[in-house]
Amino acid sequence: MTSSSTRSINTTAIAGLSVWVGLIVLVSYWMGQQAHRWLPVQASTAAPLVDDLFSFETAIGTFVFLGVVSVMAWVMLFNRAEKYDDTDAVPIEGNTLLEVIWTAIPFVLVMGIAFWTIRASDQLGTLGPMEHIHPRNPVEDAGGYPGDRLPAEQVEVIARQWSWEFRYPGSNVSSTELHLAVDQPVTFRLVSEDVLHGFYIPAFRVKQDVIPGRAIDFNVTPTREGVYRLRDSQFSGTWFAANQSDVVVESAQDHEAWLEQAARLPLQPGLSLAVSEYATRQSRSNPGWATVPPAPPPQVNVPGSSAQPHQA
Template identity: 65%
Template sequence: MIRFVLLSAWIGLLVVASHWMGQEAYRWFPVQASNAAPLVDDLFSLETAIGTFVFLGVLSVLLWVLLFNRAEKYDQEDGPPMEGNTRLEIVWTVIPLVIVMAIAVVSIRVNRELGVLGPMEHVHGGELIEAMDHGPGASAAGSGSLQVDVIARQWSWEFRYPGAQVSATELHLPLDVPVTFKLTSPDVLHGFYVPAFRLKQDVVPGRAIDFSLTPTRSGRYRLRDSQFSGAWFAANQADVVVESPEAFGSWLEAASHQPLQPGLSVAADEAERLARQPAGGIRWATVPPAPPPLVNVPGSNSLPHDA
């Protein structure tokens, strides 16, 4: 009876510690800035709590064996064989099965609630990008929503708002308005990743991928290329500005009257600087960066951002 009480008390302590660690996991992330962020954070918190319970449980057994089941000094004999314990075999089979199935059920539910991926179109070369330039387009992907065409290159981002005929190297989004991104790449694999949004989508050459979310917090965030795409992929970043629908409308209107000019491209600037260095300096073989895209709004890459 005493052993049962002590074991129950220890399991209770493990549950409390695991719950605390699961709550602490929320603090490891940047701010939540999209409708997907709470769902992803809840799933990660659950997995952290379960992992903590399993880790502490296994560690407890190891410490118990080391402290109370040690062999006598100079004892070189093998321990007694342990065979045919059907109850134990059932327990260590059922517990991992239940844990894995619980995580799978929650993950499937989160994935269905997110529903971020839309249709994927096959494109060849610059086919779709040419259509973006000359096609009629529409600013809305559906009722009360916005469509933004995203082009990932080596190494710059370009964002086009088809209905307004506006392009930029800084992404502006209206608060609490569903947005569908049409992701394309004319060269290699890239990754569209905004940590504050908690979602990442590969940008695959030869595909036009629809990717949807809703920004839920005003601020300035950072878009990063999450896939290794060459020498300057770490510099392939852009600011994401989430603002009120009124401020977004004003920005879009002002941008439509701006002339085209070279957009931001840290890689192109760095490549040009290296090319001006005297012969004999440090050189490495790399793909030349694509020219900076011509946009209405270059934006800035030096302003502070939330995440």
């Protein structure tokens, strides 16, 4: 009779535990799906890969958090000492099965994250001018050459304290507002004229340090038309947070028209919020703490607008 009751209790406990673990899995999956809504819009081929990895890690983190909290709650509710009980706990030996399970679960989770990360990194590494992932193939749709390999546009990116300058060698155009054609792979040549900067476009999910004394090639393919924001992700001095620029992703036709129009414009000072803020500060009787004077704004064909709304 006792043996039968014990088996019944164990079966009930296992069933309840299975239901609770299943519920945690469902909540974790739901949280992973919600994680996509926490990020900016996806505007490049790299964005879905990064977002899927973030979603997976969010789901894993939710599962671990709820699992640990569940164990803590179970111990506090059903295994606490009686009131005024100050005796020592019963000495017990280690449970080999529990230790194996407790070691295996984190191992599987870490290996899963590592596998997903390696796969995403491998795919991100192929997003270059010769190999990249395309949601559609506009060249083949237009009757162009076969395959999904498109010629990459070349753009030179010059970072300085504190402004960005973009040069389009094929068109002899320069600007302080980055213009790109949608679904057209682009190769950036990143250089710094002074210190370490960070080339970061949140909507593209890409970030690359710009190291002084080196030229770094960096590839990306925009996939969504709109206006986005380029930010300096490295602390490069007083006004590094203001070292931002608009990224305009437009159709191939609009991009070609913009290049043609920009080539006819004379050179003029580009946008540099740091220069204007520094001039305002120096005009005061007490300019405040000493700082590095901003570099003069670059002479460009198109300065752009600092008041243009952007999506991310």
